[in-house]
Amino acid sequence: MKNPMTILVTGSLLLITAGVVNAYEPDTSNIQQARSLIKQYAGNLKHELKTAIKQEGLAKAVEACHLKAPDIARDASKQSGWTVRRTSLKVRNLEDAPDKWEFSVLKQFEARKQAGEPVKTMEYSEKVTKNGQTWFRYMKAIPTQKICLQCHGEKIDSKVSRELDSLYPFDQATGFKVGDIRGAFSLSKKLNQ
Numbered sequence: 001m002k003n004p005m006t007i008l009v010t011g012s013l014l015l016i017t018a019g020v021v022n023a024y025e026p027d028t029s030n031i032q033q034a035r036s037l038i039k040q041y042a043g044n045l046k047h048e049l050k051t052a053i054k055q056e057g058l059a060k061a062v063e064a065c066h067l068k069a070p071d072i073a074r075d076a077s078k079q080s081g082w083t084v085r086r087t088s089l090k091v092r093n094l095e096d097a098p099d100k101w102e103f104s105v106l107k108q109f110e111a112r113k114q115a116g117e118p119v120k121t122m123e124y125s126e127k128v129t130k131n132g133q134t135w136f137r138y139m140k141a142i143p144t145q146k147i148c149l150q151c152h153g154e155k156i157d158s159k160v161s162r163e164l165d166s167l168y169p170f171d172q173a174t175g176f177k178v179g180d181i182r183g184a185f186s187l188s189k190k191l192n193q
């Protein structure tokens with residue numbers, strides 16, 4: 001540390017590091033906002049799902065999901081100013097089909113899972129410019145849990161299956177196992193320039 005060159009180099013490194021941290025500061029806060037929005041959104045979805053299953057049984061819960069899931073996403077978006085939704089490589093509701101960016105992130109998540117990363121904490125964010133407007137985009141993987149198998153698993157009760165077939169003739173969202181990536185939360189927000 002006595003050498004003036006070392007001091008100069010260390011000093012420059014500190015400045016560079018500080019610069020990098022500054023440049024990423026808004027992203028950190030956006031990531032935190034996205035995470036906390038997802039906590040609320042996922043909590044509301046799960047609450048609706050559990051209440052519906054308990055009160056009306058599984059087949060009726062399919063209908064409740066069908067009716068309520070889009071509204072829950074719409075409410076979360078309206079309240080927050082973000083666009084909040086779910087997507088997947090294998091969708092049930094065609095409205096949830098991924099756009100190009102979401103598709104590439106979902107593929108990336110599958111590759112990260114293959115490489116041994118836990119699904120539970122998997123996330124990705126990026127600033128994306130489209131038509132001259134910059135967006136902050138964020139995705140968080142959704143792991144398949146045991147409770148999900150009743151409607152997304154390999155063996156589905158025939159009554160539930162009939163309900164799914166009638167509401168979603170193009171349903172691809174079955175055949176999942178515990179630990180699979182069922183899909184992802186996808187959030188985006190316009191950034192001020």
Ligand code: HEC
Nearest residue numbers: 061062065066069070086091092093096148151173182183
């Ligand atoms: C009672 C049946 C049922 C259960 C249990 C269930 N889902 Fe679903 N899931 C649905 C229905 C119905 C939809 C389509 C909702 C819509 O029309 O927006 C759906 C849609 C989804 C989507 C949106 C993407 C798509 O395929 O359209 C994700 C992600 C998802 N479910 C994850 C889960 C997870 C994770 C669990 C377990 C915690 C779970 N689901 C449990 C019925 C169920």
